[in-house]
Amino acid sequence: MNKSLKYIAIALVSGGLLAGCNEDYLNTLPLDKAPGDLVWTDAALAESAVTELYNGLHDGLLNQESMDCITDNALYNFGKQDIMEANISPSNTGWVNNTYEYGEMYSRIRAANIALKKLATPQFENTNGIVERLKGETYFMRAYFYNQMLRYYGGIPIIKSPYELTSSDFTIARNTYEECVNFIVSDLDSASMLLQGKTLATGRATNGAALALKSRVLLYAASDLHDIPTASGKSTVIGGFSNKELLGYVSGDQNARWQAAKDAAKAVIDLGIYGYNLNLSAPVTPEEGRANYVNLYLSRNGGEKDAIFLRQFINAKDEWGAWYPRNNGPNGYHGWTSSEPTQNLVDDYEMMDGTKFDWNNAEHKAAPYDNRDPRFYASILYDGAPWKPRTADAAGTDPFNQIQMGTYQVGSASSPTTYFGLDTRNSSIENWNGTRTGYAIRKFIDPNPAIEDQVTRQEVASPQIKFTEVVFNYIEACLELGQEAEAITWLNKIRFRSGMPPVSESGQALVERYRNERNIEMLFEEQRFYDARRWMIAKETLGEKVRIMKVTATLKPGKTVPVYKYSKDDYNYTYTVQEIDPGVENRKWDDKLxxxxINRDEMNRNNKLVQNPGYQ
Structure with missing residues (x-):
C-alpha cells in the first residue's frame, strides 16, 4: 500500500474509534487530583484541603538557618546576612523565611478564604460537627498567616474573600495596624468558639491554640514599637513617617492594651490543661532542671503538655526539618553547624546562684562553662561538652565523645604537637563547615545515639506556640501594669523548673531580668527578633557585633596525652573572646529595620501600597 494511503487509513480508523467511544472518555478525571468543585462536596476531601493550610508552616522553627541568626543569639555559617548589616531594601529584602514572605502568606490566605467561602454552605453531611471544626481551623490558620506578616511589616492589606477571575481591580491599600489587630483577633475569637470542646489530632489548631495566639497578638500590639507616640520619640525614622497608622496606634490608652494582653494570657492559663512542672515552690536540682528543659523542647516525658501548637515531623517523610541534627550539628559528627550560638548569647546565661557571668571575674574567666544555668548545658554545645558517640571514622580520635572546638597540645609537654579539635574548621573529619563562633546548637537535637547526623532523620516537633510563651506574656503584661508581685511569682515558676533561684528585683532591673529570662528560655524559637524590635532595644542587641570564642589548651609540665581528652588535670586552658572577622559579618543597626x-515587585503590582519608612 502507498505510504500516504496507509496513514490516511489509520487516521480514518482512529477517528472512527474515537467517534464511537463514549464521550466520558474525554472527561476522565485525573487519578491524583480532585477538581475544586468536587473537593467541597465530600467531607474527607474538604478536610484534606484544610489540612493543606498547615503546610504553610514549612519546617517551623527547625530550619537550617534559624531566625535567631538575624539576632545577637546566633550567626549563620554560610554567608553574611544583609539584614544584620542594614543592607536590605525593597529590591533586596534579605533573609525572609517562607513563613513570613509576603507572596507565600497571601497564597495561603487565599486558600483559607476559599475554604471559608465553601464551608459557609457545605455540600456534605455535618457529621460530628466537622463543618464547625474545619471552619475553626481555617479561621485560626488565616489569623496565623496574617500575624506572621503583621509582626514583620506592620499593617498589611486585609483580604477577606478570594478574588475571582471576573474581578476588575486587584489592587488594595494597606489596612492600619489597629485594623489588622482587630481582624486577626476576630478570626481567633471565631476559631476559639468553633473549636471549643473539639478533640483534634496533635498538630492541629485547637481552642487553646486560638487563645494563645490571641495572647501573642495583643502582647505585640501593646508594646512600645506599636505605641506610635512612644515609638516616634525613640526613632526618627518612625517619627518622620507620614503614615504612622500603618505601624501602630496613633492614639488610645497603652495601659488598656496591656490589660487586654494580660487578660488574653490569663484566659489560656485558666484553661488548666497546659503546663509542665510549673507548680514548684523551690528550685529543682541542676540535673532535674536540665532534664526538664530537654523534655520541654523534645515534647517528651511530660514536656508535651507545654506544646499548644506545633509542627510535627515523621521519619517516613524526607522533610527538611527532620534533618535538623545534620543541618545544625557539629562538623565532627558530619553536621553542618549552620546556625551557631554566639558568645553574646553564652554570656547572657547566669551563674547557678543567679548572678551575672562576668569576664572581669577571675574565677569565671578561668572556667566559663562551670556552674552555669542548667539550660545552658541543655541548649549549647561548647568545648568539652559531653555528647553522643562519634561515628566510626572519628571514634578512634575521640573515644571520649566530647565536643572539641579548640586547639590543643597532644604528645608530651616537652615536645608537644598541635592538634585541632574535631569540631573546628581545621577538623580532620570535615573542614569546610566547622563552627565560626566556637559553639553549636544542642537544643532541639535528639540525643539518641542511634541518630547519626549525616544519615538519620529525627522526629522532634517544631513548637509554634508554647504555654511557656503565654506565661511570659502574662508576666510582661503584669510588669507593664505595675503588678510586680504577680509577675515575680510566675517568673520564679519558670526559673524553679529549670533549677534557678528566685528573683527579687523591682523596677527596670526586674524588667531586664524578665527580658533575659524570656530569651534564654525560648532560645531558637523565633522570639528574639520580634522581642528586641517591639521593646525598641534593637540597637543594643540586634546591632551588637558578634563575639566568638577561641579555646587553646597547653599541656601542663610533665604531662603526656596521646589522645586528646578535656582535662583540667592535664591542661591549662585559655579562653579568648574576640569579635568575628568583619569579612564574615559586620553587624550594624538602622532604625528602618x-x-x-515590602518587596519591589509587590509595590509594582499594587500601586495602592505604601512602602515602610526608610526604604523609599
Whole structure:
C-alpha cells in the first residue's frame, strides 16, 4: 500500500474509534487530583484541603538557618546576612523565611478564604460537627498567616474573600495596624468558639491554640514599637513617617492594651490543661532542671503538655526539618553547624546562684562553662561538652565523645604537637563547615545515639506556640501594669523548673531580668527578633557585633596525652573572646529595620501600597 494511503487509513480508523467511544472518555478525571468543585462536596476531601493550610508552616522553627541568626543569639555559617548589616531594601529584602514572605502568606490566605467561602454552605453531611471544626481551623490558620506578616511589616492589606477571575481591580491599600489587630483577633475569637470542646489530632489548631495566639497578638500590639507616640520619640525614622497608622496606634490608652494582653494570657492559663512542672515552690536540682528543659523542647516525658501548637515531623517523610541534627550539628559528627550560638548569647546565661557571668571575674574567666544555668548545658554545645558517640571514622580520635572546638597540645609537654579539635574548621573529619563562633546548637537535637547526623532523620516537633510563651506574656503584661508581685511569682515558676533561684528585683532591673529570662528560655524559637524590635532595644542587641570564642589548651609540665581528652588535670586552658572577622559579618543597626521592606515587585503590582519608612 502507498505510504500516504496507509496513514490516511489509520487516521480514518482512529477517528472512527474515537467517534464511537463514549464521550466520558474525554472527561476522565485525573487519578491524583480532585477538581475544586468536587473537593467541597465530600467531607474527607474538604478536610484534606484544610489540612493543606498547615503546610504553610514549612519546617517551623527547625530550619537550617534559624531566625535567631538575624539576632545577637546566633550567626549563620554560610554567608553574611544583609539584614544584620542594614543592607536590605525593597529590591533586596534579605533573609525572609517562607513563613513570613509576603507572596507565600497571601497564597495561603487565599486558600483559607476559599475554604471559608465553601464551608459557609457545605455540600456534605455535618457529621460530628466537622463543618464547625474545619471552619475553626481555617479561621485560626488565616489569623496565623496574617500575624506572621503583621509582626514583620506592620499593617498589611486585609483580604477577606478570594478574588475571582471576573474581578476588575486587584489592587488594595494597606489596612492600619489597629485594623489588622482587630481582624486577626476576630478570626481567633471565631476559631476559639468553633473549636471549643473539639478533640483534634496533635498538630492541629485547637481552642487553646486560638487563645494563645490571641495572647501573642495583643502582647505585640501593646508594646512600645506599636505605641506610635512612644515609638516616634525613640526613632526618627518612625517619627518622620507620614503614615504612622500603618505601624501602630496613633492614639488610645497603652495601659488598656496591656490589660487586654494580660487578660488574653490569663484566659489560656485558666484553661488548666497546659503546663509542665510549673507548680514548684523551690528550685529543682541542676540535673532535674536540665532534664526538664530537654523534655520541654523534645515534647517528651511530660514536656508535651507545654506544646499548644506545633509542627510535627515523621521519619517516613524526607522533610527538611527532620534533618535538623545534620543541618545544625557539629562538623565532627558530619553536621553542618549552620546556625551557631554566639558568645553574646553564652554570656547572657547566669551563674547557678543567679548572678551575672562576668569576664572581669577571675574565677569565671578561668572556667566559663562551670556552674552555669542548667539550660545552658541543655541548649549549647561548647568545648568539652559531653555528647553522643562519634561515628566510626572519628571514634578512634575521640573515644571520649566530647565536643572539641579548640586547639590543643597532644604528645608530651616537652615536645608537644598541635592538634585541632574535631569540631573546628581545621577538623580532620570535615573542614569546610566547622563552627565560626566556637559553639553549636544542642537544643532541639535528639540525643539518641542511634541518630547519626549525616544519615538519620529525627522526629522532634517544631513548637509554634508554647504555654511557656503565654506565661511570659502574662508576666510582661503584669510588669507593664505595675503588678510586680504577680509577675515575680510566675517568673520564679519558670526559673524553679529549670533549677534557678528566685528573683527579687523591682523596677527596670526586674524588667531586664524578665527580658533575659524570656530569651534564654525560648532560645531558637523565633522570639528574639520580634522581642528586641517591639521593646525598641534593637540597637543594643540586634546591632551588637558578634563575639566568638577561641579555646587553646597547653599541656601542663610533665604531662603526656596521646589522645586528646578535656582535662583540667592535664591542661591549662585559655579562653579568648574576640569579635568575628568583619569579612564574615559586620553587624550594624538602622532604625528602618524596625519594619521590613515590602518587596519591589509587590509595590509594582499594587500601586495602592505604601512602602515602610526608610526604604523609599
Amino acid at each position: 524596625y519594619f521590613m521592606p
